Amino acid sequence: MTRKPKAVERKRGSGVQIVYSILRDDILDLTLPPGSPIDEIQLSERLSMSRTPIREALVRLASEGLVTTLPNRSTVVSNIDFMNLHTFFDAMTLMYRVTTRLAAQCHTPADMDAIRARQVDFAAAVEAQDALAMIATNREFHAVIARAGRNPYYEALCLRLLDEGRRLLRMYYSSFDDQLPKQYVQEHEDLIDAITARDVDRADALASAHADQIVQQIQTLIARDKRQHISL
Amino acid sequence: MTRKPKAVERKRGSGVQIVYSILRDDILDLTLPPGSPIDEIQLSERLSMSRTPIREALVRLASEGLVTTLPNRSTVVSNIDFMNLHTFFDAMTLMYRVTTRLAAQCHTPADMDAIRARQVDFAAAVEAQDALAMIATNREFHAVIARAGRNPYYEALCLRLLDEGRRLLRMYYSSFDDQLPKQYVQEHEDLIDAITARDVDRADALASAHADQIVQQIQTLIARDKRQHISL
DNA sequence: TGTATTTTATTTGTCGACAGAAAATATTTC
């Protein structure tokens, strides 16, 4: 006998936030891979709430580009556009540079504390050879730098790109589980030094090089993946 | 006797789009000035539809930053943050540069046709000394350049900034109705030339100078506005 | 008369239900 889930007492307005967070996480770590249909009714039963807050969460995700709503048909998790990855790399590199520059210009001691804390997490993830944790902590590291830059427009685009990158990296690290490059830890340390010294040009150059490294890393992974597909 | 508006037959799914467009336009041309509360019931009566599609439109506007939802209270049109206008100018300048560069790199003949068509509209608006039309056509001009750049991340940020700028300019031109600067028309022409010639560096330099001009223009208007306020 | 407290009213957040649109399935026709 399937029993209906009880309507748990919840704070008014929290429902949307819960659904949004769950879906977002599932999409970004590929628990919901690109193309997955999202059934509103199924979700509403699983989370024991009406379809209204779920639809609201979906609308928010859609306006962030994480899901695509097909009119009168199910909404699906957005695809990763491999044809135009270069636009992603281009934007990512520029945003790394711009946010790091700004952070070097106008950081506060509290910002530096936050940045260093994220770097500790990142180093730990690399040390533990935990690819998933590395992806997540790298995102947080650059997110706090972007926040320290104090430009909401740049920050928003940077966060969006970091999330998109999280999905992308997750795709390859889950299938290959590579040796995680320890040099990234040193590159982050150098970035922190440049920001601390308020050396804008050096911060810019380091961010640029760091972005190039990551781009190259991803492209290597993609190339290897393609070869593997051909060999089948 | 107040009669209830008839539920007009409408295509399924079009309701949200209608509300979204109306609200968006009203917000951007300051028909709904910053801080205006948006009453869902009132809107639903005026447009003769249920609150559901209206709420969906509001969620979309909120995720674009055009409205702010106060929990359990009315949603209001977002304020213009005059304290941090420099972040807007900074981002606007960079996006002008980046999108113009990319347009110079990878435009097609169709792109150039679209750009030139927008420039004709812009020139006409300036010639007619129609401030509102100038604001709108200027937005479209840079929007098609951004589209020609073919980077969806840059394009999205650029559109957001152009809309924000539309609101800002509208605020001052509505109160002062200035002489509209004819030099902008020539600057646009120069931009088109550089893009057509695929001269990336020149396009970049021109876009940078153009952005600086506009920033200076806005700052002049703001300064004049402040003086006027003090003199009262 | 001014402040604190209770009552009322307004408005949001959530719900269940229904109708319309595709997709999936069954049925007919050749």
Place this chain on the structure above:
DNA sequence: GAAATATTTTCTGTCGACAAATAAAATACA
């Protein structure tokens, strides 16, 4: 047996209604 058509099913988009939360009004009290 295959293609075309009809039927059913599934799921979205929209609706009206209700309850919680806040703001406004009214009342009590000093």
